[in-house]
Amino acid sequence: LLKTCSLHGISTFSFQTWLSQARQSKDYALPNSSWSQGMMDLYSRFLEMCKDGTWKRIPSYSNSIDHIPGKAFWCVCKERKETRLFPRNMDTEGVGFEYAMFLNPSEKRMVCLFQPGPYLEGHPGFAHGGSTATIIDSTIGGCAIFVAGRVMTANLSINYRNPIPLGSVVLVDSKVDQVEGRKVFLSCQVRSIDGQTLHAEATALFIRLDSTKSLQQQMSSQ
Ligand SMILES: CCCCC/C=C\C/C=C\C/C=C\C/C=C\CCCC(=O)SCCNC(=O)CCNC(=O)[C@H](O)C(C)(C)COP(=O)(O)OP(=O)(O)OC[C@H]1O[C@@H](n2cnc3c(N)ncnc32)[C@H](O)[C@@H]1OP(=O)(O)O
Numbered sequence: 001l002l003k004t005c006s007l008h009g010i011s012t013f014s015f016q017t018w019l020s021q022a023r024q025s026k027d028y029a030l031p032n033s034s035w036s037q038g039m040m041d042l043y044s045r046f047l048e049m050c051k052d053g054t055w056k057r058i059p060s061y062s063n064s065i066d067h068i069p070g071k072a073f074w075c076v077c078k079e080r081k082e083t084r085l086f087p088r089n090m091d092t093e094g095v096g097f098e099y100a101m102f103l104n105p106s107e108k109r110m111v112c113l114f115q116p117g118p119y120l121e122g123h124p125g126f127a128h129g130g131s132t133a134t135i136i137d138s139t140i141g142g143c144a145i146f147v148a149g150r151v152m153t154a155n156l157s158i159n160y161r162n163p164i165p166l167g168s169v170v171l172v173d174s175k176v177d178q179v180e181g182r183k184v185f186l187s188c189q190v191r192s193i194d195g196q197t198l199h200a201e202a203t204a205l206f207i208r209l210d211s212t213k214s215l216q217q218q219m220s221s222q
Pocket residue numbers: 058064067068101137138139141142143145152153154155182183205207209210222
C-alpha cells in the first residue's frame with residue numbers, strides 16, 4: 001500500500017504513522033456476526049490467497065480520509081467527524097452494505113465480497129440498483145485509486161442482468177483495462193459465488209486529478 005501510494009506522491013508520511021492513525025479507526029471490512037456462511041467462506045478463501053502476497057486485504061473505515069496515508073496533511077479534520085463514506089453510513093451490522101475488498105496489484109484487479117442487507121431493498125426481496133451501482137463504483141474506484149492515485153468517476157455504465165437477492169453474497173470483480181494519460185478505463189462483473197449467475201456488468205472511466213494540487217484544493221475549486 002505504501003509503495004503504491006508513494007508511487008503516486010500521495011504521502012511523504014511514514015507507513016508506521018499511517019498505520020497508527022488507521023488503527024485508531026474501526027475497520028469495517030472484518031467479519032461480524034451478520035456475515036453469512038457463504039460470506040465467511042469466501043472471505044477465508046481470499047485471506048488464504050493473501051498469505052503469499054498475491055492478494056492484499058483492504059481495510060475499510062467509515063470516513064474516506066482514514067484511508068489516506070498522512071490524512072492530516074489535507075487538514076480536513078474538523079469536517080471529517082461529521083461525514084461518512086456512503087457505503088459505511090449505517091451503524092447496525094448487516095442491514096446495509098456488508099463488504100470486504102481484496103486487491104491484486106499485479107493484475108490491477110480489485111474484488112469485493114458484497115452481502116446486501118434488508119435496508120438496500122429495491123424490488124421486494126432484491127437489492128436496489130443504486131446500491132449495486134454504489135458497490136460497483138466503490139470497488140472500481142478503489143481499484144483506480146490504487147493503480148492511478150487520486151481519481152474521480154467521470155463515467156459509469158452498468159448493465160443489470162439478474163437481480164441480486166437481499167442477504168445473498170456476490171463477488172464484484174473489477175480490473176483496470178487501460179490507462180491513457182489521465183484517463184483510467186476499468187471494467188467489472190458482479191457474479192454469484194458459484195460464478196453461474198451474472199448479476200451485472202459495468203465499464204467505467206475515471207479521471208486522474210491534477211497531482212500538483214492537494215485533494216482538498218481540487219475539491220474546493222469545483
Ligand atoms: C471517496 C474516496 C475514498 C478514498 C478511499 C481510498 C481507498 C479505499 C479503498 C477502497 C474503496 C473505497 C472508496 C471508493 C472510492 C471511490 C468511489 C467514489 C467515487 C465517486 O463517487 S466520485 C463522485 C462522482 N463523480 C464526480 O462528481 C465527478 C464530477 N466531474 C468532475 O469533477 C470532472 O469532470 C472530472 C474531475 C471527472 C474531470 O474534469 P477535469 O477538468 O479534471 O478534466 P477534463 O474535463 O479536462 O477531462 C479530461 C479528459 O477526460 C475526458 N472526459 C472527462 N469526463 C468524461 C466523461 N464523462 N466521458 C468521457 N470522457 C470524459 C475529457 O474529454 C478529457 O479528454 P481529452 O484530454 O482527451 O480531451
